[in-house]
Amino acid sequence: MSKQSIRHVYGACLTELGRKYPQLMVLDADLKESTQSIQFERVFPDRYIECGIAEQNMLCVAAGLALVGKIPVVHSFAAFIAMRACEQVRTSIAYPGLNVKIVGTHAGVTAGSAGTTHHALEDIAIMRAMAGMTVFVPGDARELEQVIAAAFVINGPVYIRLGAIDYEDVYRDSDQFISGRATLLRPGNDVTIMTTGHLMHAGVVAADILKDQHGISARVLQMASIKPLDHAAIVAAVRETAGIVTVEDHNILGGLGGAVCEAACAAGGARVERIGVKDGFCGVGSCAFLLQQQKVTVDSIVLAVLDICCQKRG
Amino acid sequence: MDQQRIGELVRVSARVRQLIVEVLICAGCGHPGGAFSSVDLMVGLYFHALRIDPKRPSAPDRDLFVLSKGHSSVGLYTVLHARGFLDEKTLMTFRQDGSALGGHPIKDKVPGIEVSTGSLGHGFSVAAGMALGIKKDGQAKRVFVMVGDGECQEGSVWEAAMFAAHYKLDNLVAIVDRNRIQIDGFTEDILALEPMVDKWEAFGWAVRRINGHSMTEIVAAMDALPLGKGRPSVIIADTVKGKGVSFMENNPAWHGGGISGANIEIARADTYWPGDKGV
Ligand SMILES: Cc1ncc(C[n+]2csc(CCOP(=O)(O)OP(=O)(O)O)c2C)c(N)n1
Numbered sequence: 001m002s003k004q005s006i007r008h009v010y011g012a013c014l015t016e017l018g019r020k021y022p023q024l025m026v027l028d029a030d031l032k033e034s035t036q037s038i039q040f041e042r043v044f045p046d047r048y049i050e051c052g053i054a055e056q057n058m059l060c061v062a063a064g065l066a067l068v069g070k071i072p073v074v075h076s077f078a079a080f081i082a083m084r085a086c087e088q089v090r091t092s093i094a095y096p097g098l099n100v101k102i103v104g105t106h107a108g109v110t111a112g113s114a115g116t117t118h119h120a121l122e123d124i125a126i127m128r129a130m131a132g133m134t135v136f137v138p139g140d141a142r143e144l145e146q147v148i149a150a151a152f153v154i155n156g157p158v159y160i161r162l163g164a165i166d167y168e169d170v171y172r173d174s175d176q177f178i179s180g181r182a183t184l185l186r187p188g189n190d191v192t193i194m195t196t197g198h199l200m201h202a203g204v205v206a207a208d209i210l211k212d213q214h215g216i217s218a219r220v221l222q223m224a225s226i227k228p229l230d231h232a233a234i235v236a237a238v239r240e241t242a243g244i245v246t247v248e249d250h251n252i253l254g255g256l257g258g259a260v261c262e263a264a265c266a267a268g269g270a271r272v273e274r275i276g277v278k279d280g281f282c283g284v285g286s287c288a289f290l291l292q293q294q295k296v297t298v299d300s301i302v303l304a305v306l307d308i309c310c311q312k313r314g
Numbered sequence: 315m316d317q318q319r320i321g322e323l324v325r326v327s328a329r330v331r332q333l334i335v336e337v338l339i340c341a342g343c344g345h346p347g348g349a350f351s352s353v354d355l356m357v358g359l360y361f362h363a364l365r366i367d368p369k370r371p372s373a374p375d376r377d378l379f380v381l382s383k384g385h386s387s388v389g390l391y392t393v394l395h396a397r398g399f400l401d402e403k404t405l406m407t408f409r410q411d412g413s414a415l416g417g418h419p420i421k422d423k424v425p426g427i428e429v430s431t432g433s434l435g436h437g438f439s440v441a442a443g444m445a446l447g448i449k450k451d452g453q454a455k456r457v458f459v460m461v462g463d464g465e466c467q468e469g470s471v472w473e474a475a476m477f478a479a480h481y482k483l484d485n486l487v488a489i490v491d492r493n494r495i496q497i498d499g500f501t502e503d504i505l506a507l508e509p510m511v512d513k514w515e516a517f518g519w520a521v522r523r524i525n526g527h528s529m530t531e532i533v534a535a536m537d538a539l540p541l542g543k544g545r546p547s548v549i550i551a552d553t554v555k556g557k558g559v560s561f562m563e564n565n566p567a568w569h570g571g572g573i574s575g576a577n578i579e580i581a582r583a584d585t586y587w588p589g590d591k592g593v
Contacts, residue, residue, distance in 0.1 A: 028498075034497075052467040052496075052504050052505025113343070113411075113416060116420070284411070284417070284420075286411060
């Protein structure tokens with residue numbers, strides 16, 4: 001397996017789409033190198049708008065562009081695009097249902113030692129709570145390519161969440177991202193592991209350890225489509241397995257864990273263990289260090305699954 | 315201001331630049347450009363203007379400083395160290411796993427940091443709130459806030475500017491680090507800011523524009539505070555991004571980054587100050 005800088009892969013995808021959609025315009029707020037929107041600028045300078053450090057204005061400008069027939073793709077760090085410009089997104093983009101794609105990079109704790117101001121542990125919850133907003137959180141380069149393609153088929157607002165780190169390759173040739181569907185990465189009937197974003201890799205590694213070392217068959221579902229959510233896959237997990245473990249680089253409140261709990265309750269209830277940041281702010285350190293500190297690790301997934309199995313059998 | 319004192323401050327600045335180089339070598343990452351452009355201003359503040367005491371970092375009558383352009387944290391930490399708030403061992407943990415010294419300043423982790431900043435625009439409004447509260451209490455202390463020029467593109471900066479003038483916050487002093495560079499390039503190419511002086515005056519502030527690398531001008535401006543009666547003061551300091559390190563000066567590529575490889579020698583040579591190790 002190899003790793004890829006998800007933002008660089010993204011920049012290349014975006015540029016490719018620029019050829020396909022002549023109305024596509026790209027906006028950034030003084031972070032074009034970090035978000036890699038710079039790749040698009042190099043090829044299509046006339047369709048690239050540098051907005052300066054003014055995210056709120058940028059989101060409403062995007063709304064205006066959409067209203068006159070452009071397809072704006074807006075970039076900044078997730079913390080600033082989802083939070084500084086939150087109400088602009090909700091009222092000027094989601095409410096009129098405009099065709100604006102919103103890309104937040106450096107999400108979760110992937111901004112590492114930059115610290116809390118640059119971490120985004122709330123953006124999934126925020127974006128998910130907006131009516132009409134689609135939310136995609138891809139977990140590797142291949143999935144990202146499919147997510148981007150799907151986002152542009154949707155005639156409405158889409159939030160795409162990316163990290164600042166390199167993502168491990170997980171998708172096989174047979175894996176396919178479909179909006180509103182979970183991607184089955186490992187079949188299994190004992191417990192279900194649901195992942196999103198770059199933690200897809202941890203989910204698969206944990207499932208392999210569970211199988212090899214503990215004889216437990218864990219179903220692994222990558223939930224890159226946070227909204228629309230695959231309710232059918234959650235209902236099946238509730239009925240067919242002993243419980244669900246969710247894994248995300250986000251607060252456990254309101255993100256994947258929250259979404260799965262809502263759906264699992266509606267399906268009659270199940271034990272759901274949420275692995276993620278436990279309603280706190282993270283300190284200083286590399287992304288790996290912070291995830292370790294928050295116990296968002298392969299070990300934690302394995303232990304959570306073992307715990308569910310133990311309770312079920314006992 | 316006698317030349318003896320100016321000479322001392324210039325020496326402190328030189329020592330701070332030397333130390334920032336060492337911290338950035340050790341950390342391997344950080345934001346050098348905006349830290350080096352503001353070193354002389356920060357030294358003017360911490361060694362001349364601010365009424366503070368490192369032995370009593372929470373003294374109720376202290377002046378408050380807010381680094382609204384929080385990404386220049388390495389400059390703030392190093393000046394806090396030079397001023398006796400922070401030991402060298404802690405300083406050298408900058409941005410490392412579990413450190414108190416993040417890429418952006420964190421309140422309460424080390425003494426002397428009043429506000430957690432890093433999201434551009436916030437610090438300036440927070441400073442306005444502090445100044446208002448202090449005024450309501452009839453206290454004499456002042457609030458100083460440093461903002462980046464790129465940061466001034468945030469709409470909220472101008473909301474705060476209007477607010478501070480409306481409430482006649484003459485205990486509030488803003489310092490704009492006018493280094494003319496943000497991340498993606500030069501401010502005037504990205505989203506033009508000039509005419510800066512006219513803008514701030516139109517918003518009701520008393521303005522002085524200085525050379526931000528002349529300790530004499532820095533000290534004179536700080537001694538002249540408040541610059542106007544019943545108005546907030548702003549010092550617009552023309553600076554050079556990356557000042558003091560040759561390959562960084564006026565180069566947008568050095569907004570962020572650590573110092574490594576062949577750059578170590580150059581940065582050390584550029585910031586060398588003869589015969590003076592201690593601050
Ligand atoms: C709200 C917000 N948007 C974007 C950023 C990312 N960012 C960090 S520093 C910076 C450029 C700042 O330029 P300037 O204020 O001129 O600082 P200086 O040149 O003095 O370093 C940007 C865009 C941020 N920290 N906060």
